[in-house]
Amino acid sequence: MDTQEKIRQLVTENPVVLFMKGTPTFPQCGFSAKAASILKACGVAQYASVNVLMDDEIRQGIKEFANWPTIPQLYIKGEFVGGSDIMSELYQNGELQTMLDGLTS
Secondary structure: OOHHHHHHHHHOOOOOOEOOOOOOOEEEEHHHHHHHHHHHHOOOOOOOOEEHHHHHHHHHHHHHHHHHOOOEEEEEOEEEEEEEHHHHHHOOOOOHHOOOOOEEE
16 A cells, blocks of 8 residues: 555545644644644543654645644544644634534543
8 A cells, every 4th residue: 555545545534633743642842842732722521643754755746645744733524624733723613513513532
């Protein structure tokens, strides 16, 4: 399975996926930490997270997959949402919580 197929499978098989540097409990950059904390604030206790620092092919491939140059990247129900700044904006205006309705646990 090639990298793009692997990414496609991850985002379609998991309701919420965060591609990030590090892990939710040990983020490796401030933007990834911010993204994980926003999901926590939205009540998302469990989600798939992918540490791009562990796989260079995924790290480059995710940028091509969404045509988005930065990490973290959030996907909800297979759709690309954005990075930490977009997540923050959506959280502040309540849209992110609406997008996550029914997916929080």
